[in-house]
Amino acid sequence: DTAVSQTPKYLVTQMGNDKSIKCEQNLGHDTMYWYKQDSKKFLKIMFSYNNKELIINETVPNRFSPKSPDKAHLNLHINSLELGDSAVYFCASSQGEATNEKLFFGSGTQLSVL
């Protein structure tokens, strides 16, 4: 069973569209994250949720809105997609919210905005 699963794996869409990426973890972890892989392959944290509550919200355009219906799910909704949003987005989870908790990564969603 996949511990952290993201869907879709690939997403190709037009500028201006609205799209969502879903993430689910079956590890029983309390904390979930969204990371963006930038052009230098550096992973930048976007958001983290602990038990459905937002705990980290980095400087991200407000077109990006995370939603956590329960602690096993953290979805990312993106409005009015722009070319610069093209990247790989990783979901991750950890047992606790301390930043030394080991991260478990999903396989990534490759977003291409045309």
Add this chain to the structure above:
Amino acid sequence: AQSVTQLGSHVSVSEGALVLLRCNYSSSVPPYLFWYVQYPNQGLQLLLKYTSAATLVKGINGFEAEFKKSETSFHLTKPSAHMSDAAEYFCAVSEGSYNTDKLIFGTGTRLQVFP
């Protein structure tokens, strides 16, 4: 399909001892290889990367890694461990350097450093 395998989920060393974290990769094309580090209270950082230039890559904080094609390995080393090196280390592989070339992560190795 690409993959990375990190041997040993936990590695313990004494302060001043050699650090060796193992990573083996599988890739059908020349790979781009990375080591990420997750320091306590600092989140995830890129430690170093190999992108088909020099096979010995130097990273931050005295770490280096050597790409060995014959062994399909990219092991991370540091001659002398410091207490501040205690962290989680992730090896990753990518088929290319574009921002949409996906990283494939290993499962991580936790490094403990004892005084």
